[in-house]
Amino acid sequence: MAGVSALIRALRRVKTATGRPWKQVFRALILLIKQVMGNPQVAELVRFIFLGTIVETGRVVGAKMVSTVNSFFLVKASFKQGELSYEWVSAYIDHHKVWNRSRTFRVVARNAEKVANRDLALNGADGYPDIIYEPSAHEPELFHWRRKHWITISKDEKEGASTLTLQVWSRNRSVLDEFVQEARTFYRGSLQPPPRQDYDWSQSLIVGHFNQADFSYDWVLDYLQSLNVMGDANEFTVSTKQNDAGWNRDHHEDISKKQPVRYVPSSNTKQRLRWREIWMQVEFVIGYEDGNGRTSGGSINILLHSCDKSILTQFIEAARVHYTTASISRVTVHLTDNYGSWARAVTKNRRAFSTLILPGGVKETILEDAREFLSSEEWYTFAGVPHRRGYLLYGEPGTGKSSTIHALAGELGLEIYFISLAAPGIDDYTLGRLIRDTPARCILLIEDIDCAFPSRDEDADDEPLLDAKGNVIPREPIPPRSQVTLAGLLNVLDSVASEEGRLTFATTNHIEQLDPALIRPGRMDVKVQYGLATTEQLEQMFDRFYPYDPELPSSSKNTIGCYFSKTTGERISAERLSALAKSFADAIPASRYSIAQLQGYLLTSKNDPEGAVEGIGGWIEKQEKEKREIEELKMKRRKEAAARRKMEVEREKEREDSNGGSVEETVDDSSS
Numbered sequence: 172m173a174g175v176s177a178l179i180r181a182l183r184r185v186k187t188a189t190g191r192p193w194k195q196v197f198r199a200l201i202l203l204i205k206q207v208m209g210n211p212q213v214a215e216l217v218r219f220i221f222l223g224t225i226v227e228t229g230r231v232v233g234a235k236m237v238s239t240v241n242s243f244f245l246v247k248a249s250f251k252q253g254e255l256s257y258e259w260v261s262a263y264i265d266h267h268k269v270w271n272r273s274r275t276f277r278v279v280a281r282n283a284e285k286v287a288n289r290d291l292a293l294n295g296a297d298g299y300p301d302i303i304y305e306p307s308a309h310e311p312e313l314f315h316w317r318r319k320h321w322i323t324i325s326k327d328e329k330e331g332a333s334t335l336t337l338q339v340w341s342r343n344r345s346v347l348d349e350f351v352q353e354a355r356t357f358y359r360g361s362l363q364p365p366p367r368q369d370y371d372w373s374q375s376l377i378v379g380h381f382n383q384a385d386f387s388y389d390w391v392l393d394y395l396q397s398l399n400v401m402g403d404a405n406e407f408t409v410s411t412k413q414n415d416a417g418w419n420r421d422h423h424e425d426i427s428k429k430q431p432v433r434y435v436p437s438s439n440t441k442q443r444l445r446w447r448e449i450w451m452q453v454e455f456v457i458g459y460e461d462g463n464g465r466t467s468g469g470s471i472n473i474l475l476h477s478c479d480k481s482i483l484t485q486f487i488e489a490a491r492v493h494y495t496t497a498s499i500s501r502v503t504v505h506l507t508d509n510y511g512s513w514a515r516a517v518t519k520n521r522r523a524f525s526t527l528i529l530p531g532g533v534k535e536t537i538l539e540d541a542r543e544f545l546s547s548e549e550w551y552t553f554a555g556v557p558h559r560r561g562y563l564l565y566g567e568p569g570t571g572k573s574s575t576i577h578a579l580a581g582e583l584g585l586e587i588y589f590i591s592l593a594a595p596g597i598d599d600y601t602l603g604r605l606i607r608d609t610p611a612r613c614i615l616l617i618e619d620i621d622c623a624f625p626s627r628d629e630d631a632d633d634e635p636l637l638d639a640k641g642n643v644i645p646r647e648p649i650p651p652r653s654q655v656t657l658a659g660l661l662n663v664l665d666s667v668a669s670e671e672g673r674l675t676f677a678t679t680n681h682i683e684q685l686d687p688a689l690i691r692p693g694r695m696d697v698k699v700q701y702g703l704a705t706t707e708q709l710e711q712m713f714d715r716f717y718p719y720d721p722e723l724p725s726s727s728k729n730t731i732g733c734y735f736s737k738t739t740g741e742r743i744s745a746e747r748l749s750a751l752a753k754s755f756a757d758a759i760p761a762s763r764y765s766i767a768q769l770q771g772y773l774l775t776s777k778n779d780p781e782g783a784v785e786g787i788g789g790w791i792e793k794q795e796k797e798k799r800e801i802e803e804l805k806m807k808r809r810k811e812a813a814a815r816r817k818m819e820v821e822r823e824k825e826r827e828d829s830n831g832g833s834v835e836e837t838v839d840d841s842s843s
């Protein structure tokens with residue numbers, strides 16, 4: 172109202188200014204408008220603006236009505252890529268071929284076998300990547316779900332991530348609930364692998380990390396190998412090192428005839444496999460290689476498409492059981508790396524205890540003792556005695572010390588944890604850590620234990636060396652080859668970690684160099700001497716190399732158990748083989764050669780027992796000649812060393828003689 176009265180006041184002022192009443196001005200204005208509207212072009216323009224206004228208003232009102240109807244009759248949901256729910260719906264609508272009627276595609280090259288919606292693939296079947304039509308952002312598709320509900324599905328792509336939008340034509344949200352529920356169930360039961368993912372996007376799946384330094388890594392690796400997890404892989408590092416953490420791809424291949432090749436999964440390779448109805452993603456992280464060609468620091472990461480923690484427990488248990496069962500025919504040896512940690516384990520075929528050739532009753536005694544020890548934990552606890560047992564196997568090289576421990580491990584079903592005291596990186600600290608990291612009930616094998624102690628120069632002259640005054644000059648001992656000290660070693664053997672049913676085996680070729688504290692009972696309870704082959708052992712060895720198999724037909728040539736005489740061409744009988752064994756043993760001087768040496772000789776006549784006996788004389792001669800030559804060489808070195816020392820002593824004497832006066836002077840000075 173204030174505005175109208177202001178306008179009247181303004182027109183009155185106009186009247187005053189023009190000298191005419193304001194009504195006349197108004198009439199003049201209408202006249203002017205009529206004249207303008209009389210122009211046809213102007214009239215057309217006004218009509219156009221009027222119509223446009225009506226149409227626009229109609230459109231806005233219509234859109235408003237549609238949106239009102241939409242919100243009234245439609246239920247809308249969106250699914251963002253990166254969410255598990257997106258994968259459910261995406262896999263479900265792919266399965267229902269919703270996009271097949273689409274007109275907008277992105278064409279890519281992929282392996283058709285790995286594509287979810289295979290109808291969108293043009294498979295060349297020639298081993299080359301196939302042509303794949305990938306649905307891209309496009310017009311909404313109408314999906315007649317269960318032939319009952321209409322759902323409009325559209326896909327939008329922004330910054331590389333897609334969003335699926337579903338509009339369910341229903342007043343009720345329950346249709347959407349059912350749809351998503353069904354998509355989830357479909358995805359869960361689908362045999363199509365879920366996409367690889369870098370992390371658990373939902374923060375609710377179960378993830379397990381297995382580090383190479385832990386024993387569970389070996390269980391899991393072994394189990395995954397049996398599940399053929401690499402079946403889906405297409406990225407490998409190929410290795411001919413058989414102890415690498417991969418596997419021979421073709422298990423049926425006769426690898427004995429070829430150089431076997433191992434397929435090691437490339438670092439960060441992610442594989443999917445279905446385990447007990449659950450999809451899991453396996454990621455291999457390859458460690459770094461140390462100076463000895465062993466890898467460490469690797470891991471296996473497993474992401475289970477489940478929120479149930481017990482699935483991970485079940486998986487680990489299945490892996491452990493598989494590993495233990497498979498180990499029955501194998502012996503696992505754990506080795507250390509250069510940093511004093513347990514690196515990867517190697518497995519060897521089990522060595523039958525019967526193949527050990529030792530003087531009567533020795534191996535049986537060791538086995539019996541170890542079995543008794545393992546089964547009497549309660550007694551040890553009751554008596555308050557630490558449950559540990561130490562064995563020292565000592566003697567000449569190649570006499571079967573290591574072989575005994577390997578055969579025993581197989582027989583008792585224990586794993587070997589091998590430590591060489593001379594290995595780089597092994598000192599008191601790392602030794603202690605290694606022992607702490609070994610499981611209960613295992614064999615701890617410390618090889619060449621003598622290298623932790625000073626030794627004497629074997630080439631040195633045996634004659635005592637005298638100084639200028641005729642006193643014996645004590646020989647400088649050679650410093651130990653190991654960084655481990657006696658105190659460190661004793662600590663480890665006495666440690667609490669060694670009281671968990673552990674069998675400690677130590678081997679040495681030089682028992683005389685060991686400190687008595689180390690080999691006293693309680694640390695080394697059983698000491699077994701390994702000597703050079705006796706006549707009894709030689710005969711046993713021959714029998715083991717040339718067994719007689721009465722079951723074999725005489726036609727089977729060059730087979731274990733059936734041999735032919737090179738002179739008569741006849742099959743060699745069991746009696747003749749026994750006689751040959753006796754001749755073989757008699758021909759060799761007792762306690763002169765190691766089993767390893769004779770094994771080397773017998774390997775040269777594998778299927779020829781007569782040849783082995785015939786050739787043994789020549790072999791012994793050769794060995795003796797070599798021994799003599801080595802002895803002569805040693806003698807020569809000793810003499811040279813002795814001459815050098817003599818010269819040094821004489822020079823010293825001369826120096827002292829020439830300085831004689833001044834020495835006395837110095838002595839006098841000091842006394843005054």
Ligand SMILES: Nc1ncnc2c1ncn2[C@@H]1O[C@H](COP(=O)(O)OP(=O)(O)OP(=O)(O)O)[C@@H](O)[C@H]1O
Nearest residue numbers: 526527528529567568569570571572573574766767
């Ligand atoms: N008593 C034995 N019984 C069966 N095989 C043996 C025996 N002694 C040696 N051998 C054979 O000789 C080879 C070397 O044996 P092994 O390594 O056990 O000897 P070692 O005493 O541990 O030697 P070193 O002291 O040098 O370590 C192996 O191939 C093994 O089969």
